[in-house]
Amino acid sequence: MELLPRDQIAFQRMLDTIRHTFEQFGFLPVETPVMELSEVLLTKSGGDTERQVYFVQSTGALDNAAAGDGGRPEMALRFDLTVPLARYVAEHEHDLVFPFRRYQMQRVYRGERAQSGRYREFYQCDIDVIGKDSLSPRFDAEIPAVIAAVFERLAFGDFTIQFNHRKLLRGYFEGLGIDGEQQLAVLRELDKLDKRGEAAVRATLAGEGFSLAANVVDALMAFSQVRSTGHADALAKLEAFPVGTALFEEGRAELRGVLAALQALGVPESRYALNLSIARGLDYYTGIVYETFLDAHPQIGSICSGGRYDNLASHYTKSKLPGVGISIGLTRLFYQLQKAGLVSGADSSVDVLVALMDDAQLPEALALSQRLRAAGLNVETQLEPRKLAKQMQYADRAGIRFVAIRGEDEAARGVVAVKDMRRNEQFESAAETLPERILEELKITRELQA
Structure with missing residues (x-):
């Protein structure tokens, strides 16, 4: 994205606001190289990002490839900030203080199909809290408090942080007899509800490949339609479910704790809601998952998303490093806000x-x-x-x-x-x-x- 100077100033001020808010919550800055080893970047599972990687070769490497020494290029451009973070924490594990609270605001690169608002180079603004061996679910509530503070200060209008819990989801699946790898496949399909619509998702779940019984599909659709309209309603919606599997009850208890902590943090109850259709398609999420939407502009889509994962760096270290974090895709968000007339060129930085x-x-x-x-x-x-x-x-x-x-x-x-x-x-x-x-x-x- 190329901007004229006054638009670039507006973009830069958004970056500054986000950075300042992250620092107010005790997050520390990290930067990682734009290039990582290909073998590091391609260890991430789930999603389509691996098929969008830009490989990097020097002219000398190209000469060697032509001479018969070719193969997959050794280096590639980072396609998100999570995989570099995993490598960074594993590499510096013995020098970091845990829980490690990091923010990172850098460009990432993906081979996106050229279309409106989709860029091959774009800014992501991430925060993560990484624990050593364990990380309290209390951190799951602090993250939406940070999101709320960021978007209150950016002042784009009313917004809602919607969240769900993978343990609640998978525990519910267990109760319906959906087990093993099929759970992840169903979860990915439910994550497409907003894009494909209920009829299409329902047909896929009942069709060949899933072959779920009609009553199971009905139960999944009913579960996915649960939304809360306030703090007390969120608790009531959770209580309305009968006793479930051990995993389901663990997820329910953790969500109760998140709601209590959000109230203690003073986050207005209009800013958060339970939405049991939120799934997040990436396989590495294991706990709470978040999506944030502008209330008056749902067509923009999620403006901030993330969640909890059990083991960030399992590919790079034997240590268990659980974490929770979110990402703001600022370049695409800025484009969408411009299109909606919510941001315009700022006054010059010259006084x-x-x-x-x-x-x-x-x-x-x-x-x-x-x-x-x-x-x-x-x-x-x-x-x-x-x-x-x-x-x-x-x-x-x-x-x-x-x-x-x-x-x-x-x-x-x-x-x-x-x-x-x-x-x-x-x-x-x-x-x-x-x-x-x-x-x-x-x-x-x-x-x-x-």
């Missing part, structure tokens, strides 16, 4: 444009710019004189709020004239006090916006 009326005033313009920068303001200086109207037009199109003007008249009176482009107002100030005056104006605006 002040120092105008230049003629060449003789350049030394004073440069000195004024430096004085403003020393106060912490971002300043652009016009280095070639132009008509004032042209300079105003430039500032307006670039989204620069203040234009500082020191022509002959202002110089004679020992002041600087400032045009506030946002308010379409003008004021004057002594050069020595100008930084404080502009900073005060910016402070007032931020307080009004808050």
Whole structure:
């Protein structure tokens, strides 16, 4: 995705908001290389991502392949941030402090089919908590609290974090006589309910390949339609189920704990709901699973998803490293928000444009710019004189709020004239006090916006 500067500023501010929120909840930054060993990336199971990997070869490697030394390229571009995290934790296991709380905000690469809103290079913003040997289900409740804080601050409108539990799902399947590998196949099919619709999923489950009895399919559809409309209703919906298998009861108990912790964390009950159709198609999820939706824009789809997994790095270490985490696909989300009219180009990151009326005033313009920068303001200086109207037009199109003007008249009176482009107002100030005056104006605006 390529953006014009003011849209790029809006995107960057979203990144900054997400980063700041992650850090407020005690997550630590991690970055991993864009290239990983192919054998590392291709150990992940489930989903279609492995078929979308970009392999990487140097020109020297290509020469060797042509000479008969070929084979699968040694390196590939990361297609998500979870597999690199698994490798990272396994590699640095003895140097990390557990539970390890990490956030990672980097580009990933997938061979997506070119279509609207789908990019081959895009940003993901992830958080994960990784435990050593065990990880309390209490962390399962902290993750949606982070999601809620992020999207409250981004202010795209009302949203709902919907969640389910793989243990509840698989325990329910057990009670219906669905066992072993068939559980994962049914689970993947239920995960397609929103895309394929109930009739198509019902036909697949009853048809060849699954051959589930009609009463079993009916029970699965009824289970998948359970939704809650508030905190008490979520608890009531859980209590309404009869006693199930041991796995089902374990999932029910963990969901009760998540609901209690969300209430203690002060997350508004309008921001979360039980949705027993949420399954998440990837095989490595073993506990709670999350999907987040904008209430007024369901067509955008999930804006943040994730869940609990038992053993992050089983391919790379014998240690048991359970974890829970979520991911925000920010590039696709930004595109969808633009399309829905929920984000637009931001004001420039430049606070002040120092105008230049003629060449003789350049030394004073440069000195004024430096004085403003020393106060912490971002300043652009016009280095070639132009008509004032042209300079105003430039500032307006670039989204620069203040234009500082020191022509002959202002110089004679020992002041600087400032045009506030946002308010379409003008004021004057002594050069020595100008930084404080502009900073005060910016402070007032931020307080009004808050």
